[in-house]
Amino acid sequence: xxxxxxxxxxxxxxxxEVASTLTKKLQNFDVDVITSLNNRSxxxxxxxxxxxxKVFKTYGEIAKLSDILISSxxxxxxxxxxxxxxxxxxxxxxxxxxxxxxTAENINEIFQNEKGDNTRNNFIxxxxxxxxxxxxxxxxxxxxxxxxxxxxxxxxxxxTPISENIEDVSKLKMLRSMYxxxxxxxxxxxxxxxxxxxxxxxxxxxxxxxxxKNFKKNAKSRINSLAxxxxxxxxxxxxxxxxxxxxxxxxxxxxxxxxxxxxxxKFKDFIK
Amino acid sequence: xxxxxxxxxxxxxxxxEVASTLTKKLQNFDVDVITSLNNRSxxxxxxxxxxxxKVFKTYGEIAKLSDILISSxxxxxxxxxxxxxxxxxxxxxxxxxxxxxxTAENINEIFQNEKGDNTRNNFIxxxxxxxxxxxxxxxxxxxxxxxxxxxxxxxxxxxTPISENIEDVSKLKMLRSMYxxxxxxxxxxxxxxxxxxxxxxxxxxxxxxxxxKNFKKNAKSRINSLAxxxxxxxxxxxxxxxxxxxxxxxxxxxxxxxxxxxxxxKFKDFIK
Numbered sequence: 309x310x311x312x313x314x315x316x317x318x319x320x321x322x323x324x325e326v327a328s329t330l331t332k333k334l335q336n337f338d339v340d341v342i343t344s345l346n347n348r349s350x351x352x353x354x355x356x357x358x359x360x361x362k363v364f365k366t367y368g369e370i371a372k373l374s375d376i377l378i379s380s381x382x383x384x385x386x387x388x389x390x391x392x393x394x395x396x397x398x399x400x401x402x403x404x405x406x407x408x409x410x411t412a413e414n415i416n417e418i419f420q421n422e423k424g425d426n427t428r429n430n431f432i433x434x435x436x437x438x439x440x441x442x443x444x445x446x447x448x449x450x451x452x453x454x455x456x457x458x459x460x461x462x463x464x465x466x467x468t469p470i471s472e473n474i475e476d477v478s479k480l481k482m483l484r485s486m487y488x489x490x491x492x493x494x495x496x497x498x499x500x501x502x503x504x505x506x507x508x509x510x511x512x513x514x515x516x517x518x519x520x521k522n523f524k525k526n527a528k529s530r531i532n533s534l535a536x537x538x539x540x541x542x543x544x545x546x547x548x549x550x551x552x553x554x555x556x557x558x559x560x561x562x563x564x565x566x567x568x569x570x571x572x573x574k575f576k577d578f579i580k
Numbered sequence: 581x582x583x584x585x586x587x588x589x590x591x592x593x594x595x596x597e598v599a600s601t602l603t604k605k606l607q608n609f610d611v612d613v614i615t616s617l618n619n620r621s622x623x624x625x626x627x628x629x630x631x632x633x634k635v636f637k638t639y640g641e642i643a644k645l646s647d648i649l650i651s652s653x654x655x656x657x658x659x660x661x662x663x664x665x666x667x668x669x670x671x672x673x674x675x676x677x678x679x680x681x682x683t684a685e686n687i688n689e690i691f692q693n694e695k696g697d698n699t700r701n702n703f704i705x706x707x708x709x710x711x712x713x714x715x716x717x718x719x720x721x722x723x724x725x726x727x728x729x730x731x732x733x734x735x736x737x738x739x740t741p742i743s744e745n746i747e748d749v750s751k752l753k754m755l756r757s758m759y760x761x762x763x764x765x766x767x768x769x770x771x772x773x774x775x776x777x778x779x780x781x782x783x784x785x786x787x788x789x790x791x792x793k794n795f796k797k798n799a800k801s802r803i804n805s806l807a808x809x810x811x812x813x814x815x816x817x818x819x820x821x822x823x824x825x826x827x828x829x830x831x832x833x834x835x836x837x838x839x840x841x842x843x844x845x846k847f848k849d850f851i852k
Contacts, residue, residue, distance in 0.1 A: 479777055487770045497838070501755060505748075511756065514720060515759060520795070564846070567766045567843070577838070
């Protein structure tokens with residue numbers, strides 16, 4: 309255990325559902341969780357008060373005091389937060405913003421620049437798989453300091469190392485989107501027809517035979533999600549297609565993206 | 581139990597894997613299984629010998645002697661077999677050929693014609709869900725005489741009634757194809773990219789978290805199936821699209837078929 313004998317300090321920049329859920333787990337151990345509420349939403353303030361954590365005036369203080377600084381905002385502000393506070397922190401800067409491979413690369417450059425040396429690179433790219441509120445969620449991580457970050461498993465977190473390649477976590481999230489959104493689009497299309505024929509329940513039943521136990525529940529939640537978050541999903545598919553173009557360029561090859569393009573178009577049709 | 585007290589006779593026209601697997605189950609009960617091997621393949625002859633069943637010279641004899649006549653050939657010969665032998669049999673003519681909704685309708689007309697009356701319609705449309713060799717497979721059925729056919733559950737079979745509407749089983753098979761082939765296409769596309777990035781195993785792992793226990797095994801078998809049976813799958817998708825057009829005409833509505841068309845095209849790319 310790397311942090312043995314010292315009281316671990318973990319700081320959050322951004323205190324939403326991810327931060328408050330992780331805080332609850334960390335508080336079962338000898339950990340100080342800190343944040344700043346400067347310019348934060350009312351919801352974040354409420355969550356921080358409920359979580360009973362130490363609140364400081366500035367993010368600079370948080371960064372400097374933390375052994376591990378966790379950026380849990382949104383993909384758009386990820387690079388800016390990393391630039392301002394990433395290198396102030398003691399050991400690890402962990403991004404949990406679902407950033408793209410490109411943003412991961414850009415943030416990584418901040419941590420490499422000074423010495424041009426990766427052995428001192430404190431940046432860890434992380435992503436949450438499954439709903440954060442679901443007990444079975446996992447945090448996958450990539451970056452040089454894998455050993456240091458998985459030490460947090462001794463503090464109640466569920467972290468799975470992927471590789472030292474900083475972009476890998478973002479790539480996996482992209483590939484996961486390609487699959488899950490494609491599946492959502494197919495489910496929507498199939499059950500739209502099935503329900504018009506009065507055969508939805510029967511189709512759920514026969515698909516459940518081969519598609520696993522929770523198929524019906526999962527499929528219904530996917531189908532419903534399309535109607536309520538199709539615009540966000542459409543944007544995610546645009547990101548996935550950008551990612552595929554980058555791979556085509558890298559590999560000097562053309563991966564067929566028939567299904568991915570169709571999935572994007574499927575979501576587009578639902579945007580009013 | 582409808583057949584109580586008499587020795588049930590079940591005849592097969594076509595004696596391949598489906599017939600021989602069902603025979604094994606039926607032989608645990610007081611049932612005579614019969615077939616003819618007239619014009620049959622060497623494989624069928626071997627299966628019939630192994631199954632230790634009674635073999636007659638003509639299909640006409642089989643049809644007349646059987647309480648339940650099961651047509652287990654292929655979709656192309658289904659109508660012809662039904663025309664020649666369907667009405668000769670005593671109680672039920674069960675088709676297990678994976679026929680299209682259109683063929684189900686055409687066969688149904690044979691059984692309606694004489695009296696124009698559905699109460700004497702002996703035709704049952706059946707389809708096997710799951711591999712026949714898998715113990716968990718199910719036979720779904722539609723047609724008027726549901727009660728008589730599900731009596732076979734007392735003879736070791738696993739039959740699930742869907743509805744009295746003869747086409748429903750075929751429609752469910754079409755809808756199932758729409759979903760399963762679409763899923764295969766997406767899996768193929770996603771893992772093609774993942775493996776080029778060296779991230780296949782990691783992607784299997786993180787998808788398994790949300791996609792169920794046997795996800796990896798099932799996904800791999802889907803991906804492999806594309807490479808070996810893409811031409812058949814392409815043809816099945818053409819059938820699905822014909823089916824969707826028919827529904828559009830029936831309902832005077834246009835269901836979006838973006839994903840289904842993309843799936844067909846995905847399979848087309850693999851036909852050399």
